[in-house]
Amino acid sequence: MCRIFGYIGNDDVDPGRLKAVSDLQLAGGPDQQSVLAERNWAIGNNRLAIVGLDGGEQPYSLGESIRIVLNGEIYNHRELRNKLEAKGYTFRDHCDGSILPALYAEYGLDFVRYLDGMFAIAVIDLREKTTLTLATDPSGIKSLYYYWDERNETLYFSSELPSLLAFGRVPSSLWLPGVDFYLTTKVVFGERTLFDGVYALPPSSLLQARLGERPSLRRWKTLLASESLGDDPAAAASSLREQLDYEVRALLLADVPVSTINSGGLDSSLVTALASRRQAGIHSFNLSYVGDWPLDEKIYAREVSERYGTTHHEVLVDPRDFERLLPLVAERLGQPNADPITLSSYALFEAIHQAGFKVTISGDGADEMFAGYDRFLEAFEAADDWIKPYVNALGVASPELRNELYSDDYRAFIHDNGSIGDQIADSLRTAHHRKGRLDAILDFEREYRLPSYHLRRVDHLSMAHSVEVRVPYCQPRILDLAGKLPVDWRIGEGKVKRLLYRAAEGQLPESILNRKKQPFTLPIDAMMRKGLPLYEAVKRVLDGDTLRRHNLFNPAAVEKLLHKQATQPDGKTALTLWSLVIFQLWISQYNVHIGASKQYQFEG
Template sequence: MCGLAGFVSPFLRADAAPGVITSMLSLIRHRGPDEAGYYLDDGLTMGAVRLAIVDLPSGAQPMADPSERHWICFNGELYNHVELREELRRLGRPFRTQSDTEVALQAWIQWGPACLTRFNGAFAMAIRDAVSGDLFLARDRYGKRPLFYADLRGEFLFASEMKAFRAYPGFRFELDPRELESIFAVWTPLPDRTPFKGIRQLPMGGFLTLRDGHHTLHTYEELEVAAPPFTGSEAEAAAYVRETLRESVELRLRSDVEVGVYLSGGLDSSIVTKLATDLSSHEVRTFSVAFEDKTFDESGNQHEVASYLGTRHSSITVSAADIAESFPSAVYHAEVPAFRTAFVPMYLLSRHASDAGIKTILSGEGADEAFLGYSLFRETLLRASWHELPEDERADKLAGLHPELAHFGPAHRKHLTGLFQQFSVERLPGLFSHELRYQNGLFATRLLKDRAEPFADALALVRMAPEYAALTPVQKAQWLEYKTLLAGYLLSTQGERMGLAHGVENRCPFLDPAVVRAAAAVNLRFDDGFDEKAILKKAFRGELPASSLTRPKQPYRAPGSAVFKEQRPDYLELLLSDAELAQLDCIDPAFAKRLVAKIMSTPDAEISTKEDQAFVYLLSTAVLNQQFVMNRESYMGAPSKARLNVRTIADRRVNRPAPLAVGGTL
């Protein structure tokens, strides 16, 4: 796991390039505290900070092939690098290291972009062809690792985190009201978007070619949410799923450093922990978040699973004060407005894991998307079949959708029945499954001065996907979850970005392509979709505590606006002061002040979900504006303590000496 950064510029003075790339890398040093290096070529500079996990002695970056024509900066892991290396050796490709970075480079040289479909991993990478002058950027198929770029009319910047652009001469951040409208409406940036003007992210399953100053985007992998139904028995399907998951965990345990597990206490992380204990030759360490507020706490389930499986368990207890204190730092690493605070405890958990000496973590992300674990999928099934179901069956299914939410209780049943009746017919073409959810986001868009059409870009996203129209309603819901909330929030804001803030890499066994294909083949084959993750439970029956298989799903949640009302952190003044609020040019101050006043004066139980989400959006946007637009260091949290010895891997500019090594410290 690493971070990369670079730029292509015909305008920057040659003698300025080393200082600029060193400063860019210093801003993402938390991603790779072990070492750093950079490469210079005519018009191009790129570098990497490294978190050493595979081939600790020999995996330094940037890395070249023996001819020094091709150079790579690689962020992430190829879990199948062993098999790929053997295949490439048989084809005559030379290897000097045991690193997966070299495998990625040699695979690109051998197969070109076609190599990307062979990769089983979580990665973003930049490859320079020193002969053609081309630059290639690529990202994994599920968007596990970030890669941002800015095309500045002749200058091209790229980095694992946008904050690296702060070090480029003349670069300025500016919030984009249109993108904020879309983010507020659908809860996350769309696959190629960011909240800032002029900055894009490489979409999941995509690569980019920069040639003669012009970039082109390509898609190498489409999502697989449809598959031929599994033809065997239920027992055979359960065995198939279990074996596919076992192989996925086994691949992700490949590491030259210890691999831990995040254990939430739910089914998915319990399965990952079970398989990790089966496959590891040593005691497995597990880590979890507990909450002072028992409304959100799952520590009892966590300790039960850890005890049952015999792991060495460690947890942190997070209070409202902890969330309030760390909120600005977590926003700085997330680089995007957030609609809830659940990413902050994950920021604290990764710090705890890092302090325990862990660099690599397995987690359960992706299971709910692959195996239909969210109530969203049951909602979609219910709404899609609403007019075919008898009234009593509708009521039974409605009652079981959200047992954890008070506003889905019996007292609200009449209102909910009317709501589901209202949304049983599609209003936004292609977005049927998410229309109910998006009502909360629609409220948040009222924070903006100028509003156009908050769902225009989401509608365009599904309209332009050739495979989308043929999917079933549930498959469309899956597709949208993969493309939006999973990649844009769960894997990034709440996952990768919080982990790498403290140099901890997360690996997701449920997002192995083989597991996703297996899930698509068995989903809805042996149940009606209302028995949550039935096939997973059958696959691991008798191997986990009974409660892990029988208790209803409890979504991971954290306290929201109540935290800030109770704690009154200094940065709350960004919303309470008219002068501070005015610095947010895109925000409607009148609506914002009414919302803030209601939140601050109303009992928590009387604050609706949409109001709570809108408040967290507003506060995180205000903090983000201070950090990136106003460039106020005091809002960015404590700087990384990591000190990097940065070296020039090669300087290939015209009339420069052969490769040299110089030292410096970030």
């Protein structure tokens, strides 16, 4: 696990600037800093040593012509190394990334199709015309951002947005449609970011840039496929459990201790159970809050720990620390994410680091793979229009409330350009006609929402504390398997995630299998009450003069929300205020310029 960065083009970035770019993501790779710079290009790496601790120096190289940096893990590196050695290649160490130059030399751009893991990769190929290739894994687990400077014909890239901005050529300007995007979906997803002109590389993508040429983006498809589940549901559940066990076993391989996150729900509990059966002495981590709050799942996490004999860590966060944590979280995310779990995640990963762990395994992605959210069930069972309620369920506030919150000028901008909600609805409607209702939803979630809303959050907040998070439910074979499941194995009869629940039978306590799903989140409705620290912090950030100066939100409408939360608190109001705070902190921390912006189109 590492952080990577670099550029290719007509710019000549001096060593001091490259050092600043590297330093801004040092927490994600504190064990080694390296950079290789030549005329018109550079690639660099911050390493978090997980596999092959005595080797693994980056950039990896083959001869004088191929240079590669990696952020992530290649779980099938031993198998690939054996095959490459049989073809005559030699390797100086057993680090997983050291196979990449030979794999690239042997298969060209198809090299990514053989990789089983999570990764963002940068390849410099000097054999003909100098070329930079960027690649991402099938689920988009590892983030990679880039900016194309049209004037200088230079492409810059980095694992984190603050690091990318440190090149000095990337403008810190607001992508104006992103405000509506953010409040409609809780995050800007797809290729866009809230920085104008800055893009996120989508899952399963290759971005190629040759000197003097505009970059081109294309998608690739993995060669890894799941085993057939057959036609019998009972046998399919058993096969699914075996395939998940295979993935967890692969993710336990490391030269440092590996822990698990156990929120107390089905997904993380099953991961903890499978990991504990494969490896003795597993440490599991659960987060809760000082005081008596709703949505506390620690008793369920304790049950799993007791059943499997894990060394269990209950991480307690004091709500009085939220005001201190809020700007730290906003800074590490690089751009706003409205999920309050960001605060909890930041504190949890800090505790995992302090306990001495560099690696942890989580249950992220299971809901998107196996249809686990209530909004899926509601949309699936809706008799008439399902698209509008589904899109509304994604967001922070209803279309009516968003319209009220926007300033007159921003409301006019949305009127002239159209809302992102309408564009998403049109995309889902088209997909529904092609593949059916549930697959339209799940493909949308896996392609857009999962990488942007969940995986980037996990990536940035974990690496802020030098912790690598491995996600078995997002592995290529599980992604392939999930896409081939019959509808009634996923959802129906008022139940979600049906096959995964069946696969977990006999593995987990009945209390977990039979209880209603609840989100792993921060209970902000209860915590954001008048007189409590979080409410007072929110009120300070949402200063009327600042809102008027930015001219995006209506100060009177925001003040009305604050009054409502003070007198008649509810979850939707609290979430809306929280989202506005995260956005305002981001603007302040990155000194974001707010100006005119181009029209936009959701690529659905």
